[in-house]
Amino acid sequence: MSSVQEPVVAGVATTPGAPPPVGVADNAPPPAGTPQQRKPRRTRRVQPFTTPGGTVVRPSRTTWRQALRKDWRLYTFLVLPLVFLLVFRYLPILGNVVAFRRFRPGSSIFGDEWVGLYYVRMFINDQQFWHAFTNTVVLGLLTLVIVFPLPILLALMLNEVRSRHFKRSVQTISYLPHFMSIVIVAGVVFQLTAVNGTINQIITALGGDAITFMQEASWFRTIYLSSEVWQTVGWGTILYLAALTTIDDQLYEAARIDGANRWQQTWHITLPGIRPTMIVLLILNVGTFMAVGFEKILLLQNPLIYSTADVISTYLYRVGIVSNSVSYATAIGLFEAIIGVTLVLSANAISRKTVGASLW
Secondary structure (H helix, E strand, O other), X not given: OOXXXXXXXXXXXXXXXXXXXXXXXXXXXXXXXXXXXXXXXXXXXXXXXXXOOOOEEOOOOOOHHHHHHHOHHHXXXXXXXXXXXXXXXXXXXXXXXXXXXXXXXXXXXXXXEEOOOHHHHHHHOOHHHXXXXXXXXXXXXXXXXXXXHHHHHHHHHHHHOXXXXXXXXXXXXXXXXXXXXXXXXXXHHHHHHOOOOHHHHHHHHOOXXXXXXXXXXXXXXXXXXXXXXXXXXXXXXXXXXHHHOOOOHHHHHHHHHOOOOHHHHHHHHHHHHOHHHHHHHHHHHHHOOOOOOHHHHHHHOOHHHHHHHOOHHHHHHHHHHHOOOHHHHHHHHHHHHXXXXXXHHHHHHHHHHHOXXXXX
16 A cells, blocks of 8 residues: 555545545536436535645635624624615605605605606696706806816815925815804805995995895805805815825826926826826716705895796705695606716716726
């Protein structure tokens, strides 16, 4: 009997007639002469490996029950977020059926009788709805074109600052308005734009006439965009500054050796380095395109400026809450949600095909 150890290969029997070693594939055909057995249920297996000594070792598999039993303390942190999403995001989806049923206060929350597309045809023929829709599109486009690029510009400028103290001071001052309540922001806007406010005091001091900003519809979009810039630009800058720290400094050194100036380095290194962050935030902003700031617009608007200040969200508030037309408001909200989903999917697909970066 030889003392030399025969090599063992995973999945192959080394002795004729011997049973197959551990690691043979489940779908391998049985040896000749053996009775057919029922094919076992296919399970996810970890790839086995062979030790230098010739022993086949199969790594142990961990089921989800074992993982939950082992790390249950970590999984408990998911309970509250999941409950929040279930209660405030997924369960309200069931209420969309009210858009196709007639709802009466005090009756079933899913409506009394089926009316089909009655409320859909109703808001399609409503001129006031399309006026609010137009204002929403205009404000959304202005916000996307003006407000979205400003955090990128501020982040690029702060990235060139060499004084750490000055850089931190500008960051702190710029993102503090983000933590203010919308009510406080609206109050500041009213104080600045009042007839005897700061802006009119400057205008009258320069020899001009006071302007009633909040009573003229032509000024609302300017005021809204200005307050949006003041409140959100600093917070958006933090995300881009974090993305700038991931760019390798050796790329800038190589560019300087090749003779590239600061503008060329920014165009060919900095902007491509933060492009994935820009694309993700752009897709998220496109997703909220139709939901322009409801709280701020509701606090700033008044009947005198409805021609430019009335958007879909505020129109839904007046129709659904104030006028108690729940079914009609639900139909409009469902239409707005469909547009939002379409915009997100389209923006994600376009960015994935053009620049290779997307949310999924």
